Amino acid sequence: xxxxxxxxxxxxxxxxxxxxxxxxxxxxxxxxxxxxxxxxxxxxxxxxxxxxxxxxxxxxxxxxx
Numbered sequence: 001x002x003x004x005x006x007x008x009x010x011x012x013x014x015x016x017x018x019x020x021x022x023x024x025x026x027x028x029x030x031x032x033x034x035x036x037x038x039x040x041x042x043x044x045x046x047x048x049x050x051x052x053x054x055x056x057x058x059x060x061x062x063x064x065x
Contacts, residue, residue: 024053 005022009015029035029052037051046060 021053027052029055029057 037049
């Protein structure tokens with residue numbers, strides 16, 4: 001899903017960072033796609049990982065290796 005939005009930045013680096021942040025907020029996870037994230041909790045059956053900014057997902061223990 002894409003939506004029109006506008007923002008301003010002082011330089012290209014700030015504009016790129018703002019665009020990445022916005023895309024992280026509006027992005028939706030796709031099944032089968034590989035994402036980088038931070039492990040936020042480990043449980044007996046896997047780990048909960050924060051990715052795409054504010055989204056958490058479960059990585060089942062059978063998928064770790």
